[in-house]
Amino acid sequence: MNPTAPAPLRARRRRDQRRRPVFAIAVTVVFFVLLYLPIAMVVLFSFNAQKSLTVFKGFSLRWYEAFFHDNVLLGSLGMSLEVSLVAMVGSVVLGVALALGLVRNKGRLGTYAGLIMMVPLITPEIVTGVASLLLFKGLGITLNSGTVMIAEITFSISYVTVILRSRVAALNPEVEEAAMDLGATRWQALRLVTLPALLPAILASAVLIFALVFDDFVLAYFTTGVDPQPLAVRIYSAIRFGVEPTINAVGTMMLAGSITLIGLALAIPRLFGRRGGLDLISGE
Amino acid sequence: MTPTTATTTTAASATDPTVPAVRLDHVSKEFNGSHAVRDLDLDIAPGEFFSLLGPSGCGKTTTLRMIGGFADPTDGAVLLSGEDVTALPPNKRNVNTVFQSYALFDHLSVADNIGFGLKRKGVPKPEIRERVGAMIDLVQLGGMAERKPRTLSGGQRQRVALARALVNRPAVLLLDEPLAALDLKLRRQMQVELKQIQREVGITFVFVTHDQDEALTMSDRVAVMNGGRVEQCGTPEDVYERPESRFVAAFMGTSNLVSGVYRDGAVRIEGGPSLPVGPRPGIGEGSVVDLSIRPEKIWLSDFEPGMPVVNGVIRETVYSGPTTTYLIELAPGVTVAALEQNTARARMEDRWEGGETVELGYDPDHCLVLGH
Numbered sequence: 176m177n178p179t180a181p182a183p184l185r186a187r188r189r190r191d192q193r194r195r196p197v198f199a200i201a202v203t204v205v206f207f208v209l210l211y212l213p214i215a216m217v218v219l220f221s222f223n224a225q226k227s228l229t230v231f232k233g234f235s236l237r238w239y240e241a242f243f244h245d246n247v248l249l250g251s252l253g254m255s256l257e258v259s260l261v262a263m264v265g266s267v268v269l270g271v272a273l274a275l276g277l278v279r280n281k282g283r284l285g286t287y288a289g290l291i292m293m294v295p296l297i298t299p300e301i302v303t304g305v306a307s308l309l310l311f312k313g314l315g316i317t318l319n320s321g322t323v324m325i326a327e328i329t330f331s332i333s334y335v336t337v338i339l340r341s342r343v344a345a346l347n348p349e350v351e352e353a354a355m356d357l358g359a360t361r362w363q364a365l366r367l368v369t370l371p372a373l374l375p376a377i378l379a380s381a382v383l384i385f386a387l388v389f390d391d392f393v394l395a396y397f398t399t400g401v402d403p404q405p406l407a408v409r410i411y412s413a414i415r416f417g418v419e420p421t422i423n424a425v426g427t428m429m430l431a432g433s434i435t436l437i438g439l440a441l442a443i444p445r446l447f448g449r450r451g452g453l454d455l456i457s458g459e
Numbered sequence: 460m461t462p463t464t465a466t467t468t469t470a471a472s473a474t475d476p477t478v479p480a481v482r483l484d485h486v487s488k489e490f491n492g493s494h495a496v497r498d499l500d501l502d503i504a505p506g507e508f509f510s511l512l513g514p515s516g517c518g519k520t521t522t523l524r525m526i527g528g529f530a531d532p533t534d535g536a537v538l539l540s541g542e543d544v545t546a547l548p549p550n551k552r553n554v555n556t557v558f559q560s561y562a563l564f565d566h567l568s569v570a571d572n573i574g575f576g577l578k579r580k581g582v583p584k585p586e587i588r589e590r591v592g593a594m595i596d597l598v599q600l601g602g603m604a605e606r607k608p609r610t611l612s613g614g615q616r617q618r619v620a621l622a623r624a625l626v627n628r629p630a631v632l633l634l635d636e637p638l639a640a641l642d643l644k645l646r647r648q649m650q651v652e653l654k655q656i657q658r659e660v661g662i663t664f665v666f667v668t669h670d671q672d673e674a675l676t677m678s679d680r681v682a683v684m685n686g687g688r689v690e691q692c693g694t695p696e697d698v699y700e701r702p703e704s705r706f707v708a709a710f711m712g713t714s715n716l717v718s719g720v721y722r723d724g725a726v727r728i729e730g731g732p733s734l735p736v737g738p739r740p741g742i743g744e745g746s747v748v749d750l751s752i753r754p755e756k757i758w759l760s761d762f763e764p765g766m767p768v769v770n771g772v773i774r775e776t777v778y779s780g781p782t783t784t785y786l787i788e789l790a791p792g793v794t795v796a797a798l799e800q801n802t803a804r805a806r807m808e809d810r811w812e813g814g815e816t817v818e819l820g821y822d823p824d825h826c827l828v829l830g831h
Binding site for chain 2: 372
């Protein structure tokens with residue numbers, strides 16, 4: 176049931192059913208409360224004037240201040256940004272290439288590659304994490320930000336490919352032929368015509384990957400070295416020795432950042448004035 | 460299927476009018492074992508408006524794509540102005556294509572779309588601007604230069620696609636059903652315009668269409684294709700008035716097909732009249748034939764002296780404004796259509812009702828006799 180349906184629709188529904196769907200509304204409310212209450216608590220207590228995590232004693236920005244004076248946390252933030260950026264670029268480049276290959280290779284190879292591509296999406300992340308750790312250890316590779324990047328790229332390619340594949344399939348093959356007809360080589364046609372046409376979807380998937388990787392804990396936990404650690408891992412380590420309200424401030428900022436990025440990913444296609452990016456909501 | 464060795468041809472001057480702009484030399488194309496095009500031989504003269512006409516799946520688009528370099532012939536050679544280009548990619552051929560979907564670059568403005576090919580060739584910027592401007596005027600898109608293709612109407616997008624190809628001054632312009640997506644009125648208008656533009660720029664046009672009216676209106680010559688082969692190639696008048704096969708007769712507008720036995724210069728319909736068609740060399744006495752005649756070649760009044768006249772019964776009258784079509788039964792189960800013009804000179808008393816017996820006259824020269 177949709178409580179925000181336009182007025183005429185709501186009126187008609189009331190006439191049809193003679194009573195409001197009380198039970199459905201109640202379930203919806205409980206669902207959203209359970210979903211967002213913990214997050215709301217984190218946001219609220221990040222502004223607490225006191226150290227208490229249970230009693231709110233007035234508004235203050237002291238925990239935000241504390242964060243920006245904590246060199247370990249700042250180091251972690253820097254590393255997380257770096258890892259997210261590299262993973263974003265790496266997985267977008269590989270994911271777009273894979274999407275192009277999968278759509279254009281109609282043979283058996285393309286079909287199987289398309290199925291294998293989906294495996295990381297359904298594999299429990301912890302399995303991927305442990306597997307990555309074992310692989311790096313087995314090869315004698317020292318864990319550091321590089322290993323986190325490799326693991327995150329591996330994990331993210333599938334997302335990019337899933338988003339891009341339908342867009343690539345929707346491209347008119349004649350457009351690339353037209354570019355070649357007008358004197359472009361195959362590579363120029365890709366660069367000058369195909370990639371610009373895919374740009375909204377590419378940007379949207381890039382933003383999504385950045386947000387996913389920045390927030391990621393499981394993979395990062397298994398593949399990171401000791402110092403610095405990605406922010407999510409750092410927060411987890413800190414909590415084990417007693418919760419500082421600084422964590423609330425960090426959490427609130429990560430939340431704000433993620434919401435901004437996801438909002439951006441949804442807005443990009445609209446900014447380009449055409450359908451072309453994510454359709455997370457409509458599910459088209 | 461005749462396998463052919465690739466012909467080695469000395470490159471001739473592109474301006475030589477005796478060298479065909481396009482030559483298809485025993486070209487075949489197979490897809491997964493089935494032939495899309497079979498052993499095709501075609502010469503298209505410089506400056507000609509040449510149409511490939513046929514139903515969908517007849518191989519006309521595949522033929523066009525082989526000229527453009529988007530499909531590789533399985534056999535045979537493609538020559539442009541005498542030069543063998545069979546192995547060259549599209550960007551190395553002096554041809555340009557107007558695609559059925561227009562295939563415009565949506566992220567570029569109209570001017571950048573049109574200038575795309577010139578920019579690829581490294582033409583200096585001032586010259587690009589000048590040539591793009593002239594082309595925008597030619598296709599009547601003044602004031603649209605900075606618009607994005609998506610903001611244009613279908614007809615305007617079609618003009619952009621045409622300008623984008625023409626601006627490169629190709630030796631041959633390939634058009635793949637460029638008018639198919641337009642509504643009827645706009646299509647008629649674009650047919651006239653396209654023909655005018657072709658005369659103005661003097662470029663060889665190879666035009667693919669499934670619309671026989673379009674092919675007849677616009678072309679210098681038409682190749683009617685069926686099942687990957689050219690059934691007949693000639694002027695619009697040739698293929699319409701003198702079809703050489705049952706397929707061409709049927710495909711080029713409505714045609715009456717009547718079966719009978721050929722004897723003594725006439726086709727005898729079972730249980731009906733004998734239709735004199737004159738001597739037909741090549742048709743055996745007593746053989747079963749199809750007689751084909753177009754509805755507008757049948758006279759219902761004002762017969763000329765010496766014209767064969769037979770009787771029939773009007774079964775149906777279909778009035779459609781400028782013309783009326785009568786369905787006339789010659790023998791049980793054998794019906795022909797006759798088309799009458801409703802001009803000012805047509806007399807009211809020459810209109811018939813169902814059930815009336817009428818006389819049909821025709822010129823034996825307009826009859827096509829096809830052996831089985």
